[in-house]
Amino acid sequence: MISEQRMAASKDWIKGATGDWEIIIGLEVHAQVTSKSKLFSGSSAEFGGEPNDHVSLVDAAMPGMLPVINEYCVEQAVRTGLGLKAKINNYSIFDRKNYFYPDLPQGYQISQYKQPIVGEGVVTIDLDDGKTVEVGIERLHLEQDAGKSIHDQHPSMSFVDLNRSGCALMEIVSKPDMRSSDEARAYVTKLRQIMRYLGTCDGNMEQGSLRADVNVSVRKPGAKFGTRCEIKNVNSVRFMGQAIEFEARRQIGILEDGGKIDQETRLYDPRKGETRSMRSKEEAHDYRYFPDPDLLPLELTDDWVATIKNSLPELPDEKRARFVSAYGLSAYDANVLVAERASSDFFEATAKGRDGKITANWVINELFGRLNKEGKTIETTPVSSLQLGEIVDLITSGTISGKIAKDVFEIIWTEGGSPSQIVETRGLKQVTDTGAIERAVNEIIAKNPDKIAAVVAKPSMLGWFVGQVMKSTGGKANPQAVNDLLRQKLGIN
Ligand code: ADP
Ligand code: MG
Numbered sequence: 001m002i003s004e005q006r007m008a009a010s011k012d013w014i015k016g017a018t019g020d021w022e023i024i025i026g027l028e029v030h031a032q033v034t035s036k037s038k039l040f041s042g043s044s045a046e047f048g049g050e051p052n053d054h055v056s057l058v059d060a061a062m063p064g065m066l067p068v069i070n071e072y073c074v075e076q077a078v079r080t081g082l083g084l085k086a087k088i089n090n091y092s093i094f095d096r097k098n099y100f101y102p103d104l105p106q107g108y109q110i111s112q113y114k115q116p117i118v119g120e121g122v123v124t125i126d127l128d129d130g131k132t133v134e135v136g137i138e139r140l141h142l143e144q145d146a147g148k149s150i151h152d153q154h155p156s157m158s159f160v161d162l163n164r165s166g167c168a169l170m171e172i173v174s175k176p177d178m179r180s181s182d183e184a185r186a187y188v189t190k191l192r193q194i195m196r197y198l199g200t201c202d203g204n205m206e207q208g209s210l211r212a213d214v215n216v217s218v219r220k221p222g223a224k225f226g227t228r229c230e231i232k233n234v235n236s237v238r239f240m241g242q243a244i245e246f247e248a249r250r251q252i253g254i255l256e257d258g259g260k261i262d263q264e265t266r267l268y269d270p271r272k273g274e275t276r277s278m279r280s281k282e283e284a285h286d287y288r289y290f291p292d293p294d295l296l297p298l299e300l301t302d303d304w305v306a307t308i309k310n311s312l313p314e315l316p317d318e319k320r321a322r323f324v325s326a327y328g329l330s331a332y333d334a335n336v337l338v339a340e341r342a343s344s345d346f347f348e349a350t351a352k353g354r355d356g357k358i359t360a361n362w363v364i365n366e367l368f369g370r371l372n373k374e375g376k377t378i379e380t381t382p383v384s385s386l387q388l389g390e391i392v393d394l395i396t397s398g399t400i401s402g403k404i405a406k407d408v409f410e411i412i413w414t415e416g417g418s419p420s421q422i423v424e425t426r427g428l429k430q431v432t433d434t435g436a437i438e439r440a441v442n443e444i445i446a447k448n449p450d451k452i453a454a455v456v457a458k459p460s461m462l463g464w465f466v467g468q469v470m471k472s473t474g475g476k477a478n479p480q481a482v483n484d485l486l487r488q489k490l491g492i493n
Helices: 069-083 181-200 237-256 303-309 316-327 331-338 341-351 356-372 383-396 400-413 419-425 434-447 449-457 459-472 479-491
Strands: 014-017 019-032 095-098 108-111 121-126 133-146 149-150 159-161 168-174 210-219 229-234 264-269 274-280
Touching: 014 237, 019 181, 019 237, 069 168, 069 303, 095 479, 108 133, 121 168, 121 181, 133 181, 181 237, 181 316, 210 237, 229 237, 229 274, 237 264, 237 274, 274 449, 316 331, 316 341, 316 356, 331 341, 331 356, 341 356, 341 383, 356 383, 356 400, 383 400, 383 419, 400 419, 434 449, 434 459, 434 479, 449 459, 449 479, 459 479
Parallel strands: 229 264
Antiparallel strands: 014 019, 019 168, 019 210, 095 108, 121 133, 133 168, 149 159, 210 229, 264 274
16 A cells, blocks of 8 residues: 555656656566575586586476475575565465476476565665665565577577576565656665675676566556556666666656557667567466475474574664764765675774774775776775775874875885885885974975965965975975964964
């Protein structure tokens, strides 16, 4: 009920010829379970490999082969369900979903239908304006992936690669709770982030570990839900946004022309930027679901579920709140740091026993900035948290200025080494000796008699003098000391 009642912010309404429209979106996300082996066989679930290298007799559906449930995949599904604050069903059933496809040798997919392993839950999504929205989860079920047909290797033949056949997928079905393409994008991003924290799906969309079926309908603001269309297999967050925008406008066009929407399955073509019909509801499959006679119902004990629950890591929302309160960070900075678990770990390792804000500033602006520029990640960073922490120490102890610190960072980035040793051996220590600074200040004042009257008349010009002194000391003078001395000598308060 709440789904239908929630209205889009008016900024997200689409203006049509007959007035405003709201977009209603619900997603079915397929997430490949992170696991060494497949859902019902012992063969490798690793991405890639030579075609048909990771195929057991079970995956190839040889007659008489029996599926054996992989306990770790079940654990991963439960872990994901707990991360989505969802109800874990202690009793669930595997069903056969029957259909023919060349890359589905069994002739059916083992999935879960009426009794999935995970029930209702909720994901809190973060929007650009700082607002949050709760998106309901309908269910999460476990199922097998199919193989892959390859059509571009031979002019008249297709090939089948069964490496992916039998890999474990989690299908996560949302309620129709999203009201704009931005919300849908934020939802997939958050879902991906949560699963990466949990270690249950790597979220790699290019490799197909995460893909979404996108259900879209439109309605006049606050009216009853309209008929939806389902856009299949969208494998990038950007394309998903484009597909939703196109599809909503297509439906509004039809409705405003007095037509009606046929419930159908559509495909998004990123090159043309449009969706096109794949099959209508009449052509929809009748899968003839029935419980798989080769598999017993899945029964989980409360203790087993509790053990998994107790082992959950701190999730992004909680971690962000803690970063704000424990380190005094802004919500924005905390958000950047918790985007990936590895970055948040790096930050915490660096911030230990140090000023949180200064450390966050160095991690976000210098390190992340540089990593992005070089196409590197926190896993491949040449500057360790130990080294960055030492740089922060050198700044806070007043040994080097912020400017020199950037030079030291640069040296560590390219050459490695110990920041304090580099500061020592290359003579980069900040000059706090007032005698030396005073000599430099005197020299600059003597060299620029013409500028003195100007700075006395307009004290904001002092920065120019400070800059000259810093330059003449190779950036090593303590900027505060330079400032104080200049003011004193030029008679500026
Ligand atoms: P089915 O079983 O036919 O796939 P579901 O009721 O399970 O249908 O819904 C599938 C997806 O479609 C869910 O993610 C749900 O949120 C979404 N959905 C349902 N109704 C609408 C609607 N009117 N507009 C947009 N999305 C919808
Ligand atoms: Mg469906």
